[in-house]
Amino acid sequence: MKQFKTESKRILDLMINSIYTNKEIFLRELISNASDAIDKLKFISLTDTSIGSDFKINITANKQERTLTIEDNGIGMTDKDLEKNLGTIAESGTLKFKTENEGKTDNELIGQFGVGFYSAFMVADKIEVYTKAYGSDIAYKWTSSGAEGYTIEQTEKDGYGTKIVMSLKADNDDFKYSDFLEEYKISSLIKEYSDYIRYPIQMMMTRSKIKDGSPEDKPEYEQVKELETLNSMVPLWKKPKSEVTDENLKEFYKNEFHDYADPLKSVYAKIEGAVTYDTLLFVPSRAPYDYFSKDYKKGVKLYCNGVMIMEKCEQLIPDYFGFVKGIVDSSDLSLNISREILQQDRQVKAIANGLEKKIISELKKMMEEDRENYEKLFAEFGLSIKFGVYAGFGMNKDKLKDLLMFYSSKKEKLVTLAEYVKDMPLSQTEIYYACGESYDKIATLPQIEKAKDKGYEILFFKDGVDEFVAKILIDFEGKKFKSVSEADFSLDTEEEKKELESKNEQLKELLTAIKEDLGDKVKEVKLTSKLKTYPVCLTASGEISIEMEKVFNSMPNADGKMKADKILEISSEHKILDKLQKLHAEDRDALKKYSTVLYEQARLLEGLSIDDVTTFVTALSDII
Numbered sequence: 001m002k003q004f005k006t007e008s009k010r011i012l013d014l015m016i017n018s019i020y021t022n023k024e025i026f027l028r029e030l031i032s033n034a035s036d037a038i039d040k041l042k043f044i045s046l047t048d049t050s051i052g053s054d055f056k057i058n059i060t061a062n063k064q065e066r067t068l069t070i071e072d073n074g075i076g077m078t079d080k081d082l083e084k085n086l087g088t089i090a091e092s093g094t095l096k097f098k099t100e101n102e103g104k105t106d107n108e109l110i111g112q113f114g115v116g117f118y119s120a121f122m123v124a125d126k127i128e129v130y131t132k133a134y135g136s137d138i139a140y141k142w143t144s145s146g147a148e149g150y151t152i153e154q155t156e157k158d159g160y161g162t163k164i165v166m167s168l169k170a171d172n173d174d175f176k177y178s179d180f181l182e183e184y185k186i187s188s189l190i191k192e193y194s195d196y197i198r199y200p201i202q203m204m205m206t207r208s209k210i211k212d213g214s215p216e217d218k219p220e221y222e223q224v225k226e227l228e229t230l231n232s233m234v235p236l237w238k239k240p241k242s243e244v245t246d247e248n249l250k251e252f253y254k255n256e257f258h259d260y261a262d263p264l265k266s267v268y269a270k271i272e273g274a275v276t277y278d279t280l281l282f283v284p285s286r287a288p289y290d291y292f293s294k295d296y297k298k299g300v301k302l303y304c305n306g307v308m309i310m311e312k313c314e315q316l317i318p319d320y321f322g323f324v325k326g327i328v329d330s331s332d333l334s335l336n337i338s339r340e341i342l343q344q345d346r347q348v349k350a351i352a353n354g355l356e357k358k359i360i361s362e363l364k365k366m367m368e369e370d371r372e373n374y375e376k377l378f379a380e381f382g383l384s385i386k387f388g389v390y391a392g393f394g395m396n397k398d399k400l401k402d403l404l405m406f407y408s409s410k411k412e413k414l415v416t417l418a419e420y421v422k423d424m425p426l427s428q429t430e431i432y433y434a435c436g437e438s439y440d441k442i443a444t445l446p447q448i449e450k451a452k453d454k455g456y457e458i459l460f461f462k463d464g465v466d467e468f469v470a471k472i473l474i475d476f477e478g479k480k481f482k483s484v485s486e487a488d489f490s491l492d493t494e495e496e497k498k499e500l501e502s503k504n505e506q507l508k509e510l511l512t513a514i515k516e517d518l519g520d521k522v523k524e525v526k527l528t529s530k531l532k533t534y535p536v537c538l539t540a541s542g543e544i545s546i547e548m549e550k551v552f553n554s555m556p557n558a559d560g561k562m563k564a565d566k567i568l569e570i571s572s573e574h575k576i577l578d579k580l581q582k583l584h585a586e587d588r589d590a591l592k593k594y595s596t597v598l599y600e601q602a603r604l605l606e607g608l609s610i611d612d613v614t615t616f617v618t619a620l621s622d623i624i
Ligand code: ADP
Pocket: 029, 033, 034, 037, 072, 074, 075, 076, 077, 085, 086, 115, 116, 117, 118, 161, 162, 336
């Protein structure tokens, strides 16, 4: 009996005693090893015609013996290969294991190695490997029942290749290992993980057939065993582009990602460069119910040469495109790539960059050529893109800003920032926006009325993140963003501005009195020319806008301290001014009540709640 190398033994121990939930991956691992072994012999067969071309992988389940056998007719192993390959784990793995893995859990460790031949020990307590290497006359049998060690002896075997016989562990309360002897289980695992292996994976399957000679009107059935190929062998993404229709892509998406609706967008691309890969990308027509929650897991399926190595590889997709689903298949990746390695892997990074570029260009194209669907997409996932602009102090804003859309007061539909800027009158130097909970509510903001009257286009920001996006962008094509709720927002000419200034000067005493009445609720009270029918509005000066105050204060841990510097603006053209002047001269108490009512009214118009209900109600009923 030979001993495993120390580090291998530790990993073996882990596999044997593992409570790893994903035990079924052993099948994928063994099949992909078999496929690799066939790849190697197939390569040799190009020059050695004696080898033949009937490559396949065979699976046999024997319920009496409780064994599962996987056999390939690939390159096989010599006794030295057996020693080297199945007696140790890869050198790089050993090193990593020593230095980095103190204190990690089973699952993390297996997730890291999660791979290879040893994973068979998760389900088997004894493994026999019969193998004959290409070019060798002698076959060998490797046997191990786990951590104690292994034996290698000569044996008899027809043909080249490797046969792995696993004696499955006894079933227990936690796990039913005998499931791996069921035809349905094996065939579904193969469909799931190994469908695109390029060699047939075959197994005897039990089928019901009409008995020969049974009457046509009353057919009799019998159970027969037939050798079936369980994998489809040709992945859609390996077909030439000219053979793949949009319909094929839609069907594939629905099957693969269990959606009953067609995707809004399908992309099929073959990318050649520093890293070569094929990819299928899809944008679903609806956001999954948990899309904006912590539970949602983004990522695309990652294949290496037709072998799936990861269900959801999150490193390949940035958060803001987390809604994109798809598949990447590259032969430039290592099959044993682990989650930890993925993060630093140069190839993975190159693919991630390529995918991001591809997604951006496809979305831009969609925006131009298929606007209706792009608008649908933006309605579902626009928020995700906006968060992307804002996240990380705007580090991705330049890539994403062209994908943004906002509702336009003038066109009454979504427009891009480029479209907005293009349609700006020459006299306009800034991009105007207004914030609120809904388009309806924004439309009734006092400041909007006059701006609309004057023919200006205003973007309606209804998502909490919108204004943060504008602040992070600072400008678009050199045009700064300007909120209609900022105190210094003005549509006046220089002359009109001067006129307003002198009016403010004239009524200084009145305005100061109102400011005194309101105390530190407002920073300033002044006249304005922005209003048409409304008597007042509330604006903000300084860094925090009224909208931001709302957003901050609606957060779970809000302490209510985040406050905008508010300015009460009174319409210089409204007849309420006469009344206020009169009260200021004759009835100071009454003016105070008017101040309260006007202030609270302005809050309501801005979508804020009433500050002091009792004082407001008393003041209002007194006035009435
Ligand atoms: P990996 O496949 O990642 O290298 P494994 O532990 O699965 O790691 O396998 C170790 C080595 O054993 C393989 O690299 C290969 O050389 C050899 N091997 C495994 N399975 C087979 C097989 N079915 N036929 C030939 N060689 C095999």
